[in-house]
Amino acid sequence: MNAPALKNCLEPRWLRPLLIAVALLFLVVFILLPLVTIFSQALDVNLQDYLAAALGYEGATPELPPLFASLGDGASVYRAALDDAEVRAAIRLSLFTVLFCVPLNTFFGVMLAWAITKFDFRGKNLLISLIELPFAISPVIAGLIFILIFGASGWLNMVDLYTFADGRITKLLDADGNTVTLYKWLMAHDLKIVFAVPGIFLATLFVTFPFVARELIPLMQEMGKDDEEAALTLGASGWQLFFKVTLPNIKWGLLYGVILTSARAIGEFGAVAVVSGNVRGETTTMPLYIEILYGEYQFATAFAVASLLTLIALVTLVVKAAIEYVLKKQRTG
Amino acid sequence: MPNGTFRLRRNRSQLPGFGLTLGLSVAYMSLLILVPLGALVLFSMNLSPREFWRVVSDSRVLAAFRVSFGSTFLAATIDMFFGFVIAWVLARYRFFGKRLVDAIIDLPFAIPTAVTGIALATLFSPKGLVGGQLAALSAWINARFGVNVSLDIAFSGTGIVAALMFIGIPFIVRTVQPVLEELDKEVEEAASSLGANFHQIFLRVIFPSILPALLTGFALAFARGLGEYGSVIFISSNAPYESEIVPLLIVMKLGEFNYEGASAIGVSMLACSFLLLLAINFLQAFARNRRKA
Numbered sequence: 001m002n003a004p005a006l007k008n009c010l011e012p013r014w015l016r017p018l019l020i021a022v023a024l025l026f027l028v029v030f031i032l033l034p035l036v037t038i039f040s041q042a043l044d045v046n047l048q049d050y051l052a053a054a055l056g057y058e059g060a061t062p063e064l065p066p067l068f069a070s071l072g073d074g075a076s077v078y079r080a081a082l083d084d085a086e087v088r089a090a091i092r093l094s095l096f097t098v099l100f101c102v103p104l105n106t107f108f109g110v111m112l113a114w115a116i117t118k119f120d121f122r123g124k125n126l127l128i129s130l131i132e133l134p135f136a137i138s139p140v141i142a143g144l145i146f147i148l149i150f151g152a153s154g155w156l157n158m159v160d161l162y163t164f165a166d167g168r169i170t171k172l173l174d175a176d177g178n179t180v181t182l183y184k185w186l187m188a189h190d191l192k193i194v195f196a197v198p199g200i201f202l203a204t205l206f207v208t209f210p211f212v213a214r215e216l217i218p219l220m221q222e223m224g225k226d227d228e229e230a231a232l233t234l235g236a237s238g239w240q241l242f243f244k245v246t247l248p249n250i251k252w253g254l255l256y257g258v259i260l261t262s263a264r265a266i267g268e269f270g271a272v273a274v275v276s277g278n279v280r281g282e283t284t285t286m287p288l289y290i291e292i293l294y295g296e297y298q299f300a301t302a303f304a305v306a307s308l309l310t311l312i313a314l315v316t317l318v319v320k321a322a323i324e325y326v327l328k329k330q331r332t333g
Numbered sequence: 334m335p336n337g338t339f340r341l342r343r344n345r346s347q348l349p350g351f352g353l354t355l356g357l358s359v360a361y362m363s364l365l366i367l368v369p370l371g372a373l374v375l376f377s378m379n380l381s382p383r384e385f386w387r388v389v390s391d392s393r394v395l396a397a398f399r400v401s402f403g404s405t406f407l408a409a410t411i412d413m414f415f416g417f418v419i420a421w422v423l424a425r426y427r428f429f430g431k432r433l434v435d436a437i438i439d440l441p442f443a444i445p446t447a448v449t450g451i452a453l454a455t456l457f458s459p460k461g462l463v464g465g466q467l468a469a470l471s472a473w474i475n476a477r478f479g480v481n482v483s484l485d486i487a488f489s490g491t492g493i494v495a496a497l498m499f500i501g502i503p504f505i506v507r508t509v510q511p512v513l514e515e516l517d518k519e520v521e522e523a524a525s526s527l528g529a530n531f532h533q534i535f536l537r538v539i540f541p542s543i544l545p546a547l548l549t550g551f552a553l554a555f556a557r558g559l560g561e562y563g564s565v566i567f568i569s570s571n572a573p574y575e576s577e578i579v580p581l582l583i584v585m586k587l588g589e590f591n592y593e594g595a596s597a598i599g600v601s602m603l604a605c606s607f608l609l610l611l612a613i614n615f616l617q618a619f620a621r622n623r624r625k626a
Contacts, residue, residue, distance in 0.1 A: 011531045017428060023422040024413045024434070030499050031440050041455060047462055049570075108361045112590050115355035118348045127359070129614065133366055136610045137603060138560025138581035144587065144599050145369035148376045153592050155372055178383040205365055228348050238349040267445025269563035274584060287447035287563070294451050294567065303455075306448040313443035321436045 038310050041303035042081075043074035070270025081304035090289035090305070091280040093197070098265045099283060102206045105261055109212025110254070114242075116213075117220035118228065128217070131210050142206045150183070150193040157183035195277030200285060206315035208261045215257035216250055223249050252323045252330075263316045267309055334581050352525050373603065377596040394433040396574040397582045404490065404578075405558035408497035409505075415498075416505025416550060418541075423506070424513035438506050441499050446563025454568040457486035462578075490576045492568035500561050501554030508550035512543050512620075545620035552616060556609040559603065 040047045081087060112131065116124060134142065159182040161172040170175055175189075186193065193199050199219045231245045244262040247254075269287040276283045284292065293302035377385065388394065411584040422428075423435055441449070457464040474482050486492050516539065524534045562580040569576045579602055586595035 008510040011535075012563055019418050019422050020426060020428055022415070026419065026502075027434060027437065029463060030502065031437055034456055034499070035440075037449065037456045037462060038452045108358050111354040112358035112362070114350060115358060115442070119351045119355070121351075121355070129360065129610070130367070132610070133370070136556055137370075137606045138562065138580050138583075140560070140562050140583050141373070141599050141602060144583060144595055145373045147587060148596055149369060149372050151592065152575075155376070196359070202365075206369070209365060214364065225348060232347055241349070264542075267391060267448070269445060269447040270561075270580065274561075287445050289448045290451060291567075299455075302451060306451060309445045309448050313440065313445070313448075316336060316443040317436050317439055320439065 015210065025197050035310065038303055038307050040152065041299055042078055044077045044300050045074055076298050078304050078307075080306075081301040084301065086281045086284070087301065087305060088285050090286045093200070093282075093284065093310075094266045094286040095195075097200060097204050098262050100201050101208055101265045102258060102261050103135050105205060105208055106212050106254075106258055109209070109261075110216065110256065112213045113216035113220055114246075118225050131213050131217075134209050135205050139207055139268065139270030140147060140274055142271035143203050144205075146199055146202050150199065152183065153184070154194075156186070157181045159183075161185055194275045195279075198214040199275035199277075200272050200283060203275045204268055207268050207271050209266045211264065212257035212262040215253045215260070219250055219253040220246075252326055255285055256320060256323045259316055259319055263312055267314060268300055352571055353474040356493055375598055376571050380407050380593050380597055384593075385597050386596050393573055393577070394582060394598060396613065397579045400490065400493070400575070400577060401559055401579045404493040405497055405561075408494045408558055409501050409519050409554040411494070412498050412501040412554055413547060415504055416554075417509055417547060418521055419502070419515055420506045420509040423504065424510055425576065426518075437502050441501075441503050443498070446500075446561065447567070448484075449499060449564040450496065450567030453499060454487050454492070455565065457492060457495060457568065458488070459485070461487070474488050487568050490569070492570075493565050493578065495575060496564040496568045497558040497561060498540040500564060501558050504553040505547070505550035508546045512546040516542060542623070545616055545623055549613060549616040549620060552609060552613045556606060556613065559605060559609070 036047070082083070102124065115121075116128060149157055161180045161182055162169050163172040170183075174184070182186075185249050193202070227245050227249070230243050231241050236244070266285075267287055268285075269291075272285055273288055276285070276288055277290060278284060280289075280292065286309060290302050290309075292307050293299075293305065341557070380388065419434075419438065423431065423438075455461045459465060459468040459469075464485070464487055467486065471482050471484040474480055486495050520538055521534050524538055529537070560580060562578070565578055566581055569578070571577055571581060579598060583595050583598050583602075586592075586598065
C-alpha cells in the first residue's frame, strides 16, 4: 500500500495515537460492548456485578462473585431457551420467510440487473434510483402500506365483488343481503393476508428487494458486455450466455447479495411488526418474539434468540470480508 | 426486417432478453413497491386537506416530529465527527486489529434492529456495563460536589440519540473512507514543501475534498435514522411529547385502527424521505463531478 508515504505523515506526532484511541473507544462502547452484552446476557453471566465488585463500588459485594462458575448453568439456560416450543416456532417462521423471499427477490434482482446493465433505454436512471426506494423509507411505512391495502378498512374492503347471474352482472350479496367486498370474501374463505403469514412475507419482500440488484449492477457495469457479445457471435443461446458467461463472472457478488437478503429477511423488525398481529407461535418471527420475551422480562431467553441473530450477522460480516478479498484478487490477478 | 433494425438501434445491443427481463422485473417492482406506495398516498387523500392538516399539526404529532428530527440530527452530527476520525484512522494509519475494526464497522448494517435495541437498552441501563459506570459516576459527583447530574442514557431522550448513533456510524465511515484513501498524497506533500503546516493543509486541502462525502454520509445516516423504529423503541422511554418518535406514532395509530391518521403521518414521512433522497443524489453527483475535475 502507501507505506512509504506513511512515514512522512504531516500531522503532529501526538495526534496519531489520540485519533486511534478516540476511534477505538467509540468502537468499544458502541460495537464491542453491545456484542459482549448480548452473549453475556444469553449465557446469564452478570458482568456488571463482577465489574462493580472488581472496581470496589459502594454497595458491591466485598469479594469477587464467581464469573465463570455459573457458565455451566448459563449453557443450560441457553439450551432451555432454545428448546422452548414458541422459540422453535419463531425460528421456523423466520426460516420460511427466508425460503419464500430470497428466491423471489434473487430471481427478479438478477433480471433487473441484466436489463439495466446490458441495454440502454429511456428512464434507466430513474429506474436505478427507484430500486433504492425501500431503503430510503421507514420500515414502519413498508408495513403500513400493506395494511392500507389488505387491512379491514383498507382498499380491498372498498372493492365490491360482482357476480354473473341470469344474464346480468349484479353485486355479490351475502346471506343477509349486504354487498360482499373483496376483503370480506377473502376472510370468508380463510385467506387472511395482513396479521398473518402472507403479510409478513410481503413486507419482507418489500424491504429486502434492493439488495441483489444493488450488489450486481455496479459489478455487471464494470464487466461490460463484451464477453456476452463474443459468446453470442459464437452461437450461444440466451440461457447458455447467462449461465456459462455471465454467472461465473458475477457469482461472488450474487452470493453476497443473497446473503444480505437472507440476513435482512431473518432480522427485519419494523415492517414485520406492523403487519404481524403478534399471534404467539403463529405469526411471530424471531425478532418479534425477542420483543415479546423482552417485554415479559424473560431476558435470558430474549438474549438467547438475539444471540442466534447476532451470530448470523457476524457470519455475514466474515463472508463479506472474504468476498471482498476474492474480488480484489480477481481484479488484480 | 424493419422491426428488427429498429430494435437494434434502440438498444445498441444484440444481447437477448431485453423485453423479458425489463418487463418482468419492472412489473414485479411495480406490484411490490410502486403500487403499494401509491396506495398509501391515495389513502391519505381520503382525508380532506383540512383534516390532513389537523392530523399532522396535532401537538403530539408535531412533538414526535421534533423528537425524531432533533435526535436524528444530533446523532448524525456526532457520528460525523466520530465517523470521520474512524475513517481517517482506517485510511491512513496501521495499527493492531485494523482489519477487524474495518470489518466490524459494518455490524450495524448486518445486525437486526430488535437485537440492537435490547442490547443497547441493557448496556446503557443502570444495570448494564456502561450505564452502571455512568450511574456510579453520577453518584460519585453527587457525593463529592453536591451537584445532581443525571447521566442516564437508557429510557430517556438520550437513549434515542445513542441508538441512532449506532445505526448511522457505518454510513459516514463507508462514504468518507474511500475518498480519504484516494486522496492524492502528493498534493499534501507539495503544500508541505511550500511551507504549509498541517493545520493549513487540513483546512485547505484535505477537508474541502472530503466535505461532499462527509455531507453525503450525514444525509444517508439522517435518512436512515429518521425512519428507524426497532432499535429506538427499546431504549427510549416512549413518553408522549418527550421521547416518542414518528414511526412509533404511526404504529400506535394503526393499533387504534386509525388508518387515515396513520396514512397522513406516513405520507408526511414519505415526503421527508423523498427530499432526503433527492439531497443525497445531488450530493453524490456533486462529489463525483468534483472527483473527476
